[in-house]
Every structure is written in C-alpha cells, then in structure tokens.
Amino acid sequence: MSKPMHDTPMLDQLESGPWPSFVTGIKRLAKDEGKPYQNMMIDLLGQLEHSYKTRKGYWKGGTVGVIGYGGGVIPRFSEVAANYPASKEFHTLRIQPAAGMHYDTKIMRQLCDVWEKYGSGLIAFHGQSGDIMFQGVSSDKVQAAFDELNEMGFDLGGAGPAVRTGMSCVGAARCEHSCANEQKIHRILVNNFLDDMHRPALPYKFKFKVSGCPNDCMNSIERADMAVIGTWRDEMKVNQAEVKTFVAKKGRKYVIDNVITRCPTNALSLNDDDSLAVDNRNCVRCMHCINVMTKALSPGDDKGVTVLMGGKRTLKIGDLMGTVVIPFMKLEAQEDYDKLREIAEATIDFFAENALEHERTGEMIERIGLVNFLEGIGLEVDPNMIAEPRQCSYVRMDTWDEEAQKWFTRKAEEKRAAAAG
C-alpha cells in the first residue's frame, strides 16, 4: 500500500491550461500503484509543493557516481527529507543522446523500461546541454541503471570541470542549408575527449557544439567553448527560374523589402527582368536571403566550416560570444577531420595548462589576449578574427617588420599552393 498523497494546491493549478503539464505526469507516477517509484514521486510532489509555498529550493549536492567514472551523475539529497523521506535521494543521470537527437520508438521504450525499473519514471528530453536527463534515482540504484543504459549503447555525459555533452543540429539529415556533416564532427570531437569527459580534471567545463550553417540552430556561438559552423566560400547557388516564380508570386515590393534591402552587406539586387544579382564577394553568408527563398537560393558547393572559440554564459565576467579562430576550413578528407581534432586537442591542452581554476576558455582568452591564445594553439592571425583593428596606440610594436614579413610569406605560400592546384 502506498503512502497518502500530500496536498498540492499550488501545483494543482499547473494542471489546468492547454499546454501539457509535467505535474499531471508526475502525479500519474505517484498514483502508479505498486511501482518501485510510487512513494518517491509522492514525496517529490510534496517537496515541490513545499518549494512553491516557501519559494525556496531544498536540494543539496554530494558525491554519487558510477564505477570507473568521476562525473556524469548529478547527486541530489533533500534538505527536507524528514517530511518527504521517499525522495530523500533523487539523483540525475546525464546520458548522451545520439547526435542530432534521433530516436526510434524501440529504443525510446527500452529507455523507459530501464527508468521504470530503477528510477523515478521521470525523464527530460533534453537538458540545455543536450543530455537526456534521467531524473530521480536513489544512490543504491545508480550503478544498475547506468549499467543497463550503458549496455544498450549509451554513455554518461559530462558534469563538473570536464568536457561536456555536445550538441549538433539536424543538419544534413533533413536540412538543405547544411554545409557540413554535423553528426560526424560532433562524434569525432566529443568521442575523442571521453577521458576528459568522464574524469573531470580541467579548469572548468568545455563545450563543443556544431551547427550546419550560420543560422546556428544549436546556438553554438553564444554557448560553446568551441563552435563549429558550416559555411561555403564559392558563390551561392541561384536558380533564376525559381527567383522569377517567387517574384511573380510575392510581388517585387515584397522581394525588395524582405530580401534585397535586408541583406546586411547590400550584396543583392533585383534585375529588371526579375532575376537576382548577387555580389558574392560581399556576401557574408548570413543565410537571410536563403532562408526566405528556400527554393531559389542555396549555399555554394565549396563547403567547409568556420570555427569560433570562447562562447559562454554569465559567470564570471558576463556573457561572451565565441570569436572566429578559423574563418574557413574544408572538411572532406579524413585528414581534414584529423586536423580539426588536433586543433581541439591543442585547445584543450592549452586550456588545461593556462586557464585559472573555474575559468572558461572565453575568459582565459580575454585575460591573456587572443594573440597569445592563437600562438598557444598554433593558429595564424587573420583579419576575419576581428570586428575592427586596434584603436589604442599604447602598444609596443618593435617587431613590426618581422610580423609584416610573416604575413607576406604566408600570402606568397598561399598563392603558390593555389597555383599548384
């Protein structure tokens, strides 16, 4: 026989309204007679209602893990266990989903079965870092639950000062804008650093996120220490017949107001015959016109990625955007992917050695300067890395000539390489 339900007048109010209610879901678990999680969910509701009443949280951390790993389980112990003993231990397993978050129903059901047997019956698809969060398991069942998930092909994600779970957009699987193989990049990068994920020993967290085009559906620019974003460098593809169809359907004014004048670099113009002229040298690949005219316009053929580093949220010096460190690199041959992996390795090594405790990559770059960081990971400076050159003259420049010579040498080499084809 289960224990009685707590009164939850405030949570009950979250059962009304048209949006699906997590409270109704938790209540169903709490009413699930005879299930191992029933009492846990009754007390979880009690504690949550208590939080709603007092406007305070009552979880504290601790240490819980699985054998062989140092992180990936988020321990939660209740501070009000005297009143709600059955949810006293309510830990979360962060589990990495397949890249792009694809599931078939068979695997979804298997995931549910594991959580029915060991956990609370509550699963979040997905956390903000991209993990499937299996929420609510007692300490004695953590290992068994993980073992079963692990045997099914799933692994713990990151927590603490470690490489974290990565994210990639649906991209090539279903999006015509995709300029990269997002899932391959995602898996190569994260899977190369599993030791740094499972045994947290970095100064702080490190996140990889991959988007297939500059629409950046994964928000990698703002939230990833290393953001890999697909792009192209030849001319965008224009299907003039489709342009004309679009103009005929929407009208010239619509096209001028919504496409031509919205181009951030004035790279577009509508010809008198309703075909489109694109000044590709000035297109910054922002995606806007391609987003509007999905049938008529698409990225070019010479695809690759831009890499940005140092994005993060508020703590401790405020939000930072990622900064371009590689304007363009091809990702075709295996060597290209190896090179990307090596850049990530150099970055994490440099981060591990040079960041202060609890300092993200972006903060480290701010503290030491972008140039020192680039030298540390072996990348050359490039004007695409800046919004504008230095304004302040208070700088020592006695090696100017050598630096200028480096630039000329590099340019000459690039020219030779291009000529050699």
Added chain:
Amino acid sequence: MPPRMPIESGVPDPFQYMHPLMARNFGAWNYHERPRPGVLCHTAKSGDKIWTVRAGTQRQMDLYTIRKLCDIADEYAEGYVRFTIRSNIEFMVSNEAKVQPLIDKLTAEGFPVGGTGPSVSMIAHTQGWLHCDIPGTDASGVVKALMDELYEEFIKEDMPNRVHITTSCCQINCGGQGDIAINIQHTKPPKINHDLVANVCERPSVVARCPVAAIRPALVNGKPSLEVDEKKCICCGACYPPCPPMQINDPEHSKLAIWVGGNHSNARSKPTFQKLVAAGIPNNPPRWTEAAAIVKKILRVYKEDARDWERLSDWVARIGWPRFFELTELPFTKFHIDNWRGARRSLNASTHIRF
C-alpha cells in the same frame, strides 16, 4: 568478481535511429516548405519528400507520456522521432496523407502542434526547484504557466519572425539566450550562516569566485568565516554554489528580470546578447502572472510594429531603444545603463536621436 567497467562509447551513432528516408538522403536535401504551422515538408534532390510534424512537450516527461508519444509514432507516423533543442518532438512521415491524422491525434492527446516558422516556440528551460541545488525559482512550472498563455502563439505562425524565449532560475543563467529571457535577479547580498562556513566552504575558492572581489576571509565569533562588502556586492549569487551557507535566494527579494534582443543566428545582423528591459518582477508561483503579462505585452508590441522577418533584435535596432520603452510602456531607469566592464560601448556617442 571484478566490478563492471563502463563501455566508454560516447555519443551514439544516430543512423541506427534515424528515419530511413533521412538516412538515405543525408546531405542531399534540396528545399523545404511549411505547408501549415507545425508542419515542414523537405524535398530531397532525389525527389523524396518527408513531412515533419512538430509538437510541444512538457520536457520533464513521465513514462506514460513518453510511451504515449511512442504509440502515436508507431500508429500514426513511421516509428521515428527526434527532439529539438527547445524540447519539441518531431514525427517524420513519408506520405502527406499521414500528416492530418497525426496532427489530429496529437491535438486530441493534448500535444500542441506548432513551433515552426514565425511562432513562439517552446521556452528553453532549466531545472529549478525540481532538481537544481541553487534555484531562486522553478523552471518547469514557470514554463508551463507561460506556455499556457502563449499557446496560440505556438500553434500559429503570426509573429514577424521566430521568437525564442528562455528562462533561468538563477543568475548563472543556464537557460541560455533568447529573443526574450526571463531570469532570476537577486537583489540582496547573501546572508551568511557563519556557523556552517568553516565546515562546508572551501574558502579560497569562494573568495576567488566573486566577480567584484567583495568577499574577504574573516573571523566571526572566533571561528574562520567570510564577510561580504555589501557596497561592492552585485548580488550575483556566484558564491552560493561553492558555499551554500552564503544564502542568496530570498523568497521576497529574489525577483525576476526580463531581457530582450538576444539572437544567436547570423541571419541579417551579427549575433547579439539580450538586454535588460524590466526587473523587480515578483517571483510568484504557481502562475507567475506578473512576468507573463510583461512578456505578452512585449510580444504584442513586437507583433504590431515589427516588419516581416525582423527578429526582436532587428526590430529594436530599427526603431531604437527609446521607442521600445515608449511602445511597451516599460519604465526606463538608471539600472538600464550599463556600468560593467566595457560599458561605454553601450552608450550613445552620436546625435542619432529619433523624436
């Protein structure tokens, strides 16, 4: 028996779970259309077509909900689903005839179909009182309450452009960036329980964590503890995770603040972070009506005044911040003027003024 060691398999290969039509046309899609809100139709270079029906979920799902979604996927779709970054679920079908029955079933089971194109998508959220150890408010509850209010905006495509809303239950802001971000804002310095500091806090790392160097080691009642220079403290709460006796959450004084104009896409303008527009909003469970009212007002004005394809940030860039405050009737205060590192960049060093 030796303990079982983990199989360090990392990120699973998605092809084993991917709709076969998507796997077959991987990297070879041609264009897409949106036949109606909540539905995408992608055409591959091969001529194959796939329809995606997108539905909102409550993110924190019980087994029954997940199994119901699986049943729907098996009976009305083709057995495959995927999730978006904003916790929407997507069902893929290879035949247009399956779209309407799938929509009808999802709607009948209480899963709103929408979240595509110029709509308000599901709010990205964090953990809150349900599971985090430092939250000033709830997450799933705030989002449920707000999505009830924004339901029509989810199932329709009535906005000038897409609207991403995010919430965060402490100032660490795990919730992320959005066109509208609703975040906790602590307004009082931490209250220190000196009896506990010596036992549970690693004092040097707490001191190092403070962004404004307001924390100093101190002897209190003869015991090693910490003290906070309250004039310096910006109430960020960063000291609380490593030192829970530095209580920052306050049922009365931890308020909500609203920020707008964050946009991570590179489309048109460069990516931007969101800016403060409203604060001092009471943290009122279970329906957070005051916050909802402000969000709805901002959305209403945006919808009326912005042009097609303008994200909130693009719209404000065109009309200017003074007009934003005028149109939304939100008070402009001294707190809107940045005084953090690099603040001068955010001041108006021109005579560009709209009257």
